[in-house]
Amino acid sequence: MKKRVFKFYSNYEKEEAWLNEMAASGWHCVDYLFGRYTFEKGEPGEYIYRIQLLEYYTNHAESVTYLGFLEDTGVEVIASHIRWVYLRKKAIEGPFELFSDRESRIAHYRRIITMLLPLAIVNFLFGSGLLGNPKPVNLFNLGVALLLAVPIISYYKRVQALEKESQIRE
C-alpha cells in the first residue's frame, strides 16, 4: 500500500523527525520530490531516517563516492534533491546517526546556513524594497526571507550550543 503526502518543511530537522514519526507508525518514505513524499506501508519502526545536505550536487564525483560509502554501511539513499539526500537504515542494525562528534555536526549546520543565508538576504533586500528598480514592499519575498530566517536562527543556536560544549569536552 502506498500513499502520497504533500508537505513543506523549511527546517530539515523537523522534516527528519516527521519522517521518523511516520516510520514509527509503519509508513516508510521511499521517495521525495519538491514537497511530494511517497510512503509505503510496512513494519512499524523498521527504518530510521536521516537527511543531509551534501557539500556538492548529488551527481558530483565526490558525492557519488560518499553515497557509495554510506551504502556500504547499510544506508539506503531513497531520494536526492539538489544537494539534499534522504537516507534510511534498518533499525535492527542499531542506532543510525550520520555524525558522531560535535565538529562534524557543526560543519553540517554551517554548510546549511551558508546555503540559506544569501537566499534570505537577497529575498529580504528585494522584499523590503531596498534593492531593485524602485519597487514597493514585496510581501512574497519578505515572506520567503522570514521563512528562511527561522531555520537559520535555529541552526545558528545549535552551533553556538555545540561550540560552547566544545570548550570543555572533546
Added chain:
Amino acid sequence: MAADEQGALTEAVFYILLALHEPRHGYAIMQGVQELTNDRVALGPGTLYGALNTLVEKGWIKALQDDKNSRRKEYIITDQGESIFQTELKRLEELLTHGKLV
C-alpha cells in the same frame, strides 16, 4: 613533529588508527570500534568518511587500492600514523598514572 601534531587525538581518530592496525574498510572500522567499546563509541558514517579523508591527506593512513572509484576501499595505518598513535598512548598513560594518584 609539528607543534600542532602534539595535541590530544579525538576519540574517533584514536579508534580509527587503532582499528587500522589491520586492513579494514569503512563499515568494518565502524563495527570493530563499536564491538571493542561495547557500543559506547558508534562512529557515524558521515563523521567517519570525513575523518578517513583527512587522515589519508595527513598521511597517517593509506588506502590499499589505487583505484579511486573502487567500492569498499580498505585502509591501513602508515608508519607516520603508528608513531602518532604511540605518542598518544604515552600521553594517555601519563593521564592515567596521574589520575590514579588522586
